[in-house]
Structure formats: C-alpha cells, structure tokens
Amino acid sequence: MTIQASGSVEKWGVFELPLRGPSTGNPFRDHSVQAVFRFGGREVKVNGFYDGEGKYLVRFLPDREGEWSYETISATAELNGVSGRFECVPPSAGNRGPVRVRDAYHFAYEDGTVYHPFGTTCYAWIHFGEEMQEQTLQSLSGARFNKLRMCVFPKHYAFNTIDPDIYPFEQKPEGGFDLTRFNPLFFAKLERRILDLQKLGIETDLILFHPYDEGHWGFDRMDAAVDDFYLRYAIARLASIRSVWWSLANEYDFMKEKTLTDWDRLFRIVQEEDPYSHLRSIHNGTRMYDHGSIRFYDHAKPWVTHLSVQHWDVTLPPIWHRQYAKPMVIDECCYEGNLPQRWGNITAEEMTRRFWDSVARGAYCAHGETYADPENDIWWAKGGKLHGSSPERIAFLREILEEAPDNCSPIPQIYDVPTIGVEGEYYLQYFGLHRPCYRDIPLPEEAEFAVDIIDTWAMTVTKVEGTFSGLSRVELPDKVYQAVRIRRIK
Amino acid sequence: MTIQASGSVEKWGVFELPLRGPSTGNPFRDHSVQAVFRFGGREVKVNGFYDGEGKYLVRFLPDREGEWSYETISATAELNGVSGRFECVPPSAGNRGPVRVRDAYHFAYEDGTVYHPFGTTCYAWIHFGEEMQEQTLQSLSGARFNKLRMCVFPKHYAFNTIDPDIYPFEQKPEGGFDLTRFNPLFFAKLERRILDLQKLGIETDLILFHPYDEGHWGFDRMDAAVDDFYLRYAIARLASIRSVWWSLANEYDFMKEKTLTDWDRLFRIVQEEDPYSHLRSIHNGTRMYDHGSIRFYDHAKPWVTHLSVQHWDVTLPPIWHRQYAKPMVIDECCYEGNLPQRWGNITAEEMTRRFWDSVARGAYCAHGETYADPENDIWWAKGGKLHGSSPERIAFLREILEEAPDNCSPIPQIYDVPTIGVEGEYYLQYFGLHRPCYRDIPLPEEAEFAVDIIDTWAMTVTKVEGTFSGLSRVELPDKVYQAVRIRRIK
Known part of the structure; x- marks a missing residue:
C-alpha cells in the first residue's frame, strides 16, 4: 500500500492514518475504530481496520481540495480521540477519480471525463x-484494457487447481482456516x-464471492456472519482506492449455498459500509445451451449501479436497457480460445464482433482469453501472456469510441442496423456478420457529413470520397465486420 | 394440369372428373358442385370448381389402392348425379404421398419415408x-432442395415491382379486378x-396471403367474404396435389388489415375444406432490431401442424419446442446475399452455419438468395439463377441427415453443444462458431463407436483413427464450422 504522508494527499488519493492499539486476543473481532473526516460542514464517517502486529489503520479517499480534519472514535481507549488535519491537493496526472454512472448508458470518472x-x-x-504476476502486468501495459475482473478468493476449477501460498484468512497450523482472523x-x-493496475489506468472489478471453490477451501460456503465480517473488513481496507469496483459475485446463481436474500443483504452491506459509493454489480452464470435458465439478479434494485452480464447473445442489450435503464457491461460473452468448454473457444473474429455488436447497441463487452496450454497457463485464470488476436482490435474500437462524442447512445429509429450516435451529428453503425454492398442513408438536408468505412477486423478507416447531405448512397465493401462512421462537418 | 384418365389413377395422384355446366351469369358464384368418393365403407366429400367456358372440374386425391366410386351433388341439374368408378393403382416411382407430421420433431411422407x-x-x-420460370426449374433441378416457398399472389416490393401478365382474379377492362371471378x-x-416442382421432388409451401402489395393491387386488403371465396376456390383446385402445403401467410403480422380472428377463421376454412389435411402453417414477420416485438401466431392452436418461423437466432428451437412440441422450420433466417437490407445480406458461411445450428437443435432451416443484380433478377423473388455457395453445403447437410437414423432428436443432456441423435446409437453434434481443440466424450462402456469429424464448410468427412468406448478424447481441428458424428458399430 502506498501510504500518503499525513501532511498532504492528492484528491482521490488515499489518506492513511496509522494507529497503535492492542494486539492481544483477536483484535480483528474485539476492537474497532472509526474516524470522522470533515470538510467545511460535511462529515464522512469511515471504518478503520486491524492490520496485524498492533497496527490499526484508517484510510480515507478525499474528494475535495483544501483542508480536511479528522477525529477517531473507538471503545478502545488507545484508538479513540486521535485527531488531526491534512491538506488535499490537486490530483496528479491520470487521476480522474472513481468511475461513476453518468447516465443510463455511460460511465464517467468523477472529474467528468467519460469512461x-x-x-x-x-x-x-x-x-x-510473483513472476507470473509481473508478466501479467507487463502484458497489460502492452494492451489497452482499462478494467480487469479479478477475484479476492483463489479459484479451484478446471485448468486451475494449484493452491496459493497465502489466503484472505489466517491458516490454522492443523489445516483449514481461522475464519475469525484475516491475513493482513x-x-x-x-x-x-x-x-499496480491503477498505475496502468486499469480499474479493478473486484469479485467478492465466487463459486469456483466447491468446498475445496470452503470460501463459497462460509456462514452469513463470516461473509459479513469478511465483507466489512474488505471494504474498510479497499474502499479508499479510487479504482475499485465491487462485483458481489461471479456466477452468483451457481453458488448454491446462497439465496437471493443473502445477496440482497450483502449488497446492502456494501452500500452502507462504502462511504464513497464505488460501482456495485453482480454477475450471472448460466447454462449456455438452455436460454430459459438464465437468471439475472434483479438489476433494478437500487443498490445495483450497472449490469455485469454473462450472455453470448450480444444483441440483447436493448431489451435489458428497457428493463433496467442502467449502463451494461457484458463481462462474459465467451472467451477467445480453443478450450473444449463452450465458453472458452470462440475465435478472435467472433470476440471482436461481440465487442462491436455490444457497443453498437449501447452496451460494453469484456475480453478473456482461454487458449489451451501445456502448463495450463491460461490468461483468463492466471494472467501471464496474451496470445490472441482480439486485444488489438478491441483497442482499435476503444480508440474509435474515445474519438466519438461522449453522449453517443443507441438510435433505435435506425432499426435495421445497430447504431449509436448523436442525431444529426454523429453515427457509428456496425454491420457485423451482415455485408450489404451499399446503404442508402437518410441524412439531414441542411448539414454536410463525412463518411468513413471502418474495417473492424483489418483495423482500417477509409474515408469515402466527397461529403454527404440528404439521402446518400454509400457503396460498401462486400465483406463482414464493417462499420460506417458518419460525422457532421458543416 | 396433368389430367388422369378416369379409368385408373395412381395412389396419391390426381383423379379429375370434368363436367359441363352453365357458363352464363357468374358460374364461380352461382353454381357449385361436390362429389362423394367412396372406398369400402369410407366416404370423402370434395368440392369441385368452375374452370371457365362452361367447364366444371372435381379433383380427388385417392390414398388407397383399389376401386373407388363417386357421385356428384349439385343444385345445378347438369352437374348433379354424375357417377362412376375408377381404379387406384400403385404409386409410380418417387410418389410417396403427401408429407405429414410424424412426431414432435419430424415429418414423413404418407408412405412412412422420413422427409x-x-x-x-x-x-x-x-x-x-416463361423463360425465367424454366431457368428457375433448371436451377432447382441442379440443386438439392426439396421444398419451395412461393406465393399465389404477385409481389410488389423492393427489387420487384413489375406487374405480372395474369392474376388470380379476372381483370376488369377499365382496370382493377373483378373479385367475384377467378382467372382459371x-x-x-x-x-x-x-x-413441375413435384417432378423435381420439391414440395410446394404455398403462401396464400402476403403483405407485399400494400394496396398496389389490393390483394392484401380484400374483405373477409372475398378472402374466404378465394381460399375455397384455391383449395378446391389445389388440394388434390399431394405436394401442396398451406402457408396461410408470409409475415402475417405485417398485414395490418387482418386481425388474429381473421387468421383463425382462415385457418379453420383450410382445415375444413381440405379433405386431405395437407400441412398448415403461418409465417411471422419481425422488426429485426427489436427482439421484443416478435409476435408468433399461437402455434399451439390445433390447426397449426408445424412452425414456419422467421428468426435470425437459430439457437431458439429448444424453447419453441417446449412451448409447441411440433416440427419447426425456420423458413427465414436471413438470406445469402449482399443487399442493403439486413434480412438479405448474410454470407454463405453464415447461412450454412444457421442450417447446421438449426438441425443440431431439432429444427429445420430454409434457404433464400439475395445477391444484388443489375436487372434485379434476385432468386428470392424471381427465381432464375443461383449464385451463392450455400446450396451445395445445404445439400451436403441433407445427405448427412438422410444417412442418420430417422428418429434423431435433440439430446438435451449434452447441454454444452447442440446434439441430435439416438442415445447409445448415434450422435451428430455441431460446434459452429466454437472451435474446441479437443472434446472428452462420455460414451457407453459396453459398445464400440466410430467417430467422424465433419468439416461442414469444406464438406469433408474424416474418420478418426480407431474405435471408441467409455470416456473418449477426440482431437478436433482448431477451426470453426466443425461437426462430430458418432456411430455405434458394435
């Protein structure tokens, strides 16, 4: 943890107050500390946590420049009544604050930059x-991803059955875990x-629970009190990091030990304990053959900030939007690779298509890679090296989208090809597996437009000769994976 | 019309009884004739029709070999009480009778051969x-299609606005149609x-109403009495042809002048007037961008024999099957071509994939071709020449399926790849856009199986070395569009 000097801290950085306190008994359970942070008339109350060896920490994420003051509150005398002040200074380059929901389709950093x-x-x-982890960071620094889905708990699953050396809970000498003590x-x-991810411009979509344990360690079947205890500790430690998103679970519906009431309770804990309201979502699993069995959590509930979906049919976002009107990320649409499992063997072409087909419908998509490997070093589970051909195409799409107006959203009047844009100003339409040889585009008469043909696979942008007004015929290459971009120039 | 001599007629051939009667007034409306055909104790009553110039015809499709007798009934004296006998002889080669529903997934000819x-x-x-029509027949004789969707009424639609020279109704000298008189x-x-199609082994899926008129001729907006009058005439003329299927409409939901009650009534007329119970279906239209708006007619109604669907998502048949439990034909899944319209510009690869993905889910798919043409000679509307690459792949799939056991049906226990077959005997599974590098297949221990890898695009069948029992790993080519066929050999 990079600890900020208490004298000053940048806006959306981490202010950390170290305290000394009791180390006997079980300090995780027996002692608690809070602090109230004040800015003008505003008060923010945050929970501290025990960090081992008599050390307690209170972390805070200031969102206003200027002088903040604080004061601790604890039933434990040594932790109570510690007060002080610090100066919150402007954010450093690349620090735009936490990502927020901007509107029914979009996210933006807190500084207003669209994300x-x-x-x-x-x-x-x-x-x-460690070596593999460094390799992962190396790979990520060469790619253009800006979010990573990862789990707190280890995974025991196909291609992935090695026990880690260290766990969130303290290991008992006789085996198993002491679920009353965390491992700082x-x-x-x-x-x-x-x-490390934040330095690369990558948000962490942190998965708090997952089913890929099946009792091997038992983290998928802790009782409610332990779940809550773990969740409060994780939030106290991590909420001050601006790039954290809370993903309540991966494939929540495959966690047979938990009910919908459990998920509601866990969501509410996150909502109440996180003073900064980081993004909150929950990701569904599904039997892929049988459409009927998909069970979304009710994303309309107020504590769900956006959809984190698993679905292979990336044409569905308009339906989800009508139902939920929240930003949508298809965090799993199958992975580029060649594993025997259906979720892990689509081509780079298909992965790229799913990104474009999602984006052109007002949703976002996410990548994963699952190429069979003699050592089972598979990106989707372990990180390491990327082998596929979709990441550069995904980066290309990201560039296209970042050049587009911030408020692009679906234009449903153009019903026959998925299109996002701003009426009269900008249109981005994607043909995917369709390959028209031309298209008649009804543009406003009173303006002039430039038209580009984008080959989303070859990653080329070809300007169509001339400018366009009114009903305009555009010849298209007789090929799949083409997009058309139309921009008002006058 | 090939008229059978009244002396003898083959089983499932057409027996035709010509009669002379009044030609004054409006014989289509003013006179009617029926005939009762008898075989042993069985009686079949059929309607005759006026064929112009004082000629009335009664046609009959006999389904039993041996001696049939008949007798006409009419309020018009000249048409009443004509009686006779004919011999029904065995069917000629290739005549297997009308196609029937065999079970919840399959069709079969009346002689029992699976279709x-x-x-x-x-x-x-x-x-x-005529020249274009001959070209169409020529093209069909070189392909391996065994069903053709076609309309009774002409079409006024994109790429297709030429008026025909002849219509189902008599044209008035002053323009428009006399909707009380047919044109024989x-x-x-x-x-x-x-x-002609029947001779090529092709069933006619005859579309009785369609919306591609929009008032140009008005056949899409005739009043109910005219609709019924037309329908009864068409049935009286055509029902004796064994290869006719009744498709009540194409894109019925785009026919704004008709209500669901109208469709129910029209279906009931077909059901009541057709003495031979030819197949009956109705085909939906849909806005392709908006999933929510698809409106199937209720295929559960008793007069619907099978589903005739328009849908681009060919993974849905298992859901439809749960709802309707009737054979399913995706008669429009988009067409191979490059037109600007979304429904008319998928690749041959995608068309072939949709066929396989349908068949592997217990449904059937249908072809259409829509390549842009300077003369607008487009197969889907006018016939003529075929230009695409999917027909030969579709023929290849047909061969594979015709070699399979008749009673192949979906095996939902194999949930992760669509598979049809007969448990323990035969499996055909299709990977489509998925490309696993191997698959572990749990086969029964007590039998031996041969495994073939089918490249559905290259149209190759490659036997995997050896025989297989129990859990068997099969290496697969790291490519899209592969299928695996597993056959019990011992």
Whole structure:
C-alpha cells in the first residue's frame, strides 16, 4: 500500500492514518475504530481496520481540495480521540477519480471525463507466483484494457487447481482456516496489485464471492456472519482506492449455498459500509445451451449501479436497457480460445464482433482469453501472456469510441442496423456478420457529413470520397465486420 | 394440369372428373358442385370448381389402392348425379404421398419415408416470364432442395415491382379486378408449376396471403367474404396435389388489415375444406432490431401442424419446442446475399452455419438468395439463377441427415453443444462458431463407436483413427464450422 504522508494527499488519493492499539486476543473481532473526516460542514464517517502486529489503520479517499480534519472514535481507549488535519491537493496526472454512472448508458470518472470500459479477465492472477504476476502486468501495459475482473478468493476449477501460498484468512497450523482472523499480508498484496493496475489506468472489478471453490477451501460456503465480517473488513481496507469496483459475485446463481436474500443483504452491506459509493454489480452464470435458465439478479434494485452480464447473445442489450435503464457491461460473452468448454473457444473474429455488436447497441463487452496450454497457463485464470488476436482490435474500437462524442447512445429509429450516435451529428453503425454492398442513408438536408468505412477486423478507416447531405448512397465493401462512421462537418 | 384418365389413377395422384355446366351469369358464384368418393365403407366429400367456358372440374386425391366410386351433388341439374368408378393403382416411382407430421420433431411422407425439409424461397417466380420460370426449374433441378416457398399472389416490393401478365382474379377492362371471378388460366399455370416442382421432388409451401402489395393491387386488403371465396376456390383446385402445403401467410403480422380472428377463421376454412389435411402453417414477420416485438401466431392452436418461423437466432428451437412440441422450420433466417437490407445480406458461411445450428437443435432451416443484380433478377423473388455457395453445403447437410437414423432428436443432456441423435446409437453434434481443440466424450462402456469429424464448410468427412468406448478424447481441428458424428458399430 502506498501510504500518503499525513501532511498532504492528492484528491482521490488515499489518506492513511496509522494507529497503535492492542494486539492481544483477536483484535480483528474485539476492537474497532472509526474516524470522522470533515470538510467545511460535511462529515464522512469511515471504518478503520486491524492490520496485524498492533497496527490499526484508517484510510480515507478525499474528494475535495483544501483542508480536511479528522477525529477517531473507538471503545478502545488507545484508538479513540486521535485527531488531526491534512491538506488535499490537486490530483496528479491520470487521476480522474472513481468511475461513476453518468447516465443510463455511460460511465464517467468523477472529474467528468467519460469512461468507456474495455475490460479483460484474470480471475485468480494474484494467487500465482510473483513472476507470473509481473508478466501479467507487463502484458497489460502492452494492451489497452482499462478494467480487469479479478477475484479476492483463489479459484479451484478446471485448468486451475494449484493452491496459493497465502489466503484472505489466517491458516490454522492443523489445516483449514481461522475464519475469525484475516491475513493482513494477503490484503496488502491485493492492495498492491490493485494499485499496480491503477498505475496502468486499469480499474479493478473486484469479485467478492465466487463459486469456483466447491468446498475445496470452503470460501463459497462460509456462514452469513463470516461473509459479513469478511465483507466489512474488505471494504474498510479497499474502499479508499479510487479504482475499485465491487462485483458481489461471479456466477452468483451457481453458488448454491446462497439465496437471493443473502445477496440482497450483502449488497446492502456494501452500500452502507462504502462511504464513497464505488460501482456495485453482480454477475450471472448460466447454462449456455438452455436460454430459459438464465437468471439475472434483479438489476433494478437500487443498490445495483450497472449490469455485469454473462450472455453470448450480444444483441440483447436493448431489451435489458428497457428493463433496467442502467449502463451494461457484458463481462462474459465467451472467451477467445480453443478450450473444449463452450465458453472458452470462440475465435478472435467472433470476440471482436461481440465487442462491436455490444457497443453498437449501447452496451460494453469484456475480453478473456482461454487458449489451451501445456502448463495450463491460461490468461483468463492466471494472467501471464496474451496470445490472441482480439486485444488489438478491441483497442482499435476503444480508440474509435474515445474519438466519438461522449453522449453517443443507441438510435433505435435506425432499426435495421445497430447504431449509436448523436442525431444529426454523429453515427457509428456496425454491420457485423451482415455485408450489404451499399446503404442508402437518410441524412439531414441542411448539414454536410463525412463518411468513413471502418474495417473492424483489418483495423482500417477509409474515408469515402466527397461529403454527404440528404439521402446518400454509400457503396460498401462486400465483406463482414464493417462499420460506417458518419460525422457532421458543416 | 396433368389430367388422369378416369379409368385408373395412381395412389396419391390426381383423379379429375370434368363436367359441363352453365357458363352464363357468374358460374364461380352461382353454381357449385361436390362429389362423394367412396372406398369400402369410407366416404370423402370434395368440392369441385368452375374452370371457365362452361367447364366444371372435381379433383380427388385417392390414398388407397383399389376401386373407388363417386357421385356428384349439385343444385345445378347438369352437374348433379354424375357417377362412376375408377381404379387406384400403385404409386409410380418417387410418389410417396403427401408429407405429414410424424412426431414432435419430424415429418414423413404418407408412405412412412422420413422427409427432412431443405427448402428454398422464390416468392413470386411464377409471376415472371416463361423463360425465367424454366431457368428457375433448371436451377432447382441442379440443386438439392426439396421444398419451395412461393406465393399465389404477385409481389410488389423492393427489387420487384413489375406487374405480372395474369392474376388470380379476372381483370376488369377499365382496370382493377373483378373479385367475384377467378382467372382459371392463372390457376392452371400455378398448378402446372406446382407439378413441375413435384417432378423435381420439391414440395410446394404455398403462401396464400402476403403483405407485399400494400394496396398496389389490393390483394392484401380484400374483405373477409372475398378472402374466404378465394381460399375455397384455391383449395378446391389445389388440394388434390399431394405436394401442396398451406402457408396461410408470409409475415402475417405485417398485414395490418387482418386481425388474429381473421387468421383463425382462415385457418379453420383450410382445415375444413381440405379433405386431405395437407400441412398448415403461418409465417411471422419481425422488426429485426427489436427482439421484443416478435409476435408468433399461437402455434399451439390445433390447426397449426408445424412452425414456419422467421428468426435470425437459430439457437431458439429448444424453447419453441417446449412451448409447441411440433416440427419447426425456420423458413427465414436471413438470406445469402449482399443487399442493403439486413434480412438479405448474410454470407454463405453464415447461412450454412444457421442450417447446421438449426438441425443440431431439432429444427429445420430454409434457404433464400439475395445477391444484388443489375436487372434485379434476385432468386428470392424471381427465381432464375443461383449464385451463392450455400446450396451445395445445404445439400451436403441433407445427405448427412438422410444417412442418420430417422428418429434423431435433440439430446438435451449434452447441454454444452447442440446434439441430435439416438442415445447409445448415434450422435451428430455441431460446434459452429466454437472451435474446441479437443472434446472428452462420455460414451457407453459396453459398445464400440466410430467417430467422424465433419468439416461442414469444406464438406469433408474424416474418420478418426480407431474405435471408441467409455470416456473418449477426440482431437478436433482448431477451426470453426466443425461437426462430430458418432456411430455405434458394435
């Protein structure tokens, strides 16, 4: 954890107040500390946590420049009544604050900059050796992903059955875990990796629970009190990091030990305990053959900020939008690779198509890679190296979208090809597996437009000769994976 | 119309009884004739019709070999009480009788031979010149389609706005149509073309109403009495042809002048008037961008024999099957071509994939072709020449399916790849856009199986070395569009 000097801290950085306190008994359970942070008339109350060896920490994420004051509150005398002040200074380059929901389709950083998620998935990368983790960061620094889905708990699953050396809970000498004691070293590692990602401009979509345990360690079937205890500790430690998103679960519906009431309770805890309202979502699993069995959590509930979906049919976002009117990320649409499992063997072409077909319908998509490997070093679980051909195409799409107006959203009047844009100003339409040889485009008469043909696979942008007004015929290359971009120039 | 000599007629052939009667007034409306056909104790009552110039015809489709007798009934003296006998002889080669529903997934000819529909679409081919019609038949004789969707009424639609020379109704000298008089010459042409198709082994999926008129001729907005009058006449003329299927409408939901009650009434007329119970279906239209708006007619109604669907998502048949439990034909899944319209510009690869993905889910798919053409000679509307690459792949699939056991049906226990077969005997599974590098297949221990890898695009069948029992790993080519066939050999 990078600890900010208490004298000053940048806006949306982490202010950290270290305290000394009792180390006997079980300090995780027996002692607690809060602090109230004040700015003008505003008060923010945050929970501290025990960090081992008599050390207690209170972390805070200031969102206003200027002088903040604080004061601790605790039933434990040594932790009570510690007060002080610090100066919140302007954010450093690249620090735009936490990502927020901007409107029914979009995210934006707190500084107002639009944020288009282009994520990838390395579920358990922090649970493998340091060298592999460094390799993962190296790979990510060469790609253009800006979100990573990853789990707190380790994963015990196909291609991925190695036990990690360190766990969120303390290991008992006789085997098993002491579920009343956390391992601060594990959380320190987790925090370090989240900050490593942050330095690369990558948000962490942190998966708090997942089913890929099936009793091997038992983290998928802790009782409610332990779940809550863990969740409060994780929030106290991590909420001050601006790049954290809370993903309540991966494939929540595959966690047979939990009910919808459990998920409601866990969501409410996150909502109440996180003073900064980081993004909150929950990701569905599904039997892929049988459409009928997909069970979304009710994303309309007020504590769900956006949809984090698993679905292979990326034409569905308009339906979800009508139902939920929240930003949508298809965090799993299958992975580029060649594993025997259906979710892990689509081509780079298909992965790229799913990104474009999602974006052209007002949603976002996410990447994952699952090429069979003799060592089972598979990106989706362990990170390491990327082998596929979709990441550069995804980066290309990200560029296109970042050049577009911020408020692009679906234009349903153009019903026959998915199109986002701003009426009269900008249109981005994607033909995908369709390959028209021309298109008649009804443009406003009173303006002039430039038209580009984008080959989303070849990653080329070809300007169509001339400018266009009124009903305009545009010849298109007789090929799949083409998009058309139309921009008002006069 | 090939008229059978009244002395003898083959089983499932057409027996035709010509009668002379009044030609004054409006014989279509003013006179009617029925005949009762008797075989042993069985009686079948059929309607005759006026064929112009004082000629009345009664047609009959005998389904039992041996001696039939008949007798006419009419309020018109000249048409009443004509009786006679004829001998029904064995069917000639290739005559297997009308196609029937065999079970919840399959069709079969009346002689018991399974019939797998592999259809194509030439909506208005009989409405263009003789030369073009001959070209269409020529093209069909070189392909392997065994069903054709076509309309009775002409089509006024994109790429297709030429008026035909002849119509189902008599034209008035001053323009417009006399909706109380049919044009027997039109129906004779229609019948001739249906029989031409029959000779090529092609069933006619005859579309009785369609919306591609929009008032140009007005056949989409005739009043209920005229609709019924037309329908009864068409049935009286055509029902004796074994290869006729009744498709109540194409894109019925785009016919704004008709209500669901109208469709129910029209279905009931077909059900009541057709003594032979030819197949009956109704085909939906849909705005393709908006999933929410698809409106199937209620295929559960007893007069619907099978589903005739328009849908681009060919993974849905298992859901439809749960709802309707009737054979399913995706008669429009988009067409191979490059037109600007979304429904008319998928690749041959995608068309072939949709066929396989349908078949592997227990449904059937249909072909259509829509390549832009300087003369607007487009197969889907006019017939003519085929240009695409999917027909030969579709023929290849047809061969594979015809080699399979008749009672192949979906095996939902194999949830992760669509599979049809007969448990323990035969499996055909299709990977489509998925490309696993191997698959572990749990086969019964007590039997031996041969495994073939089918490249559905390259149209190759490659036997995997050896035989297989129990859990068997099969290496697969790291490519899209592959299928695996597993056959019990011991």
